[in-house]
Amino acid sequence: MKQMIDRINYLYKKSKEFGLSDEERIEQEKLRKEYVKIIRGNFENQLKNYKKKGEE
Structure with a gap:
């Protein structure tokens, strides 16, 4: 990822x-x-793993 950002x-x-x-x-x-x-993709994964306050 770092190489991609550098490029x-x-x-x-x-x-x-x-x-x-x-080119x-x-x-x-x-x-x-x-x-x-x-x-x-990373953001979507974070949202999938997010739980509202009070949810278990």
Whole structure:
């Protein structure tokens, strides 16, 4: 996960300074989608395990 975040950040910084090649733009989009998918999955799991106060 750390490597994914580092790569996303690198591509973002590079896009601001120099621009990205077509391949890099595709990679950036793919990495961002995968990252969001992981975060959503983690959040959904947290919600599934959440219990209201007073529920056992």
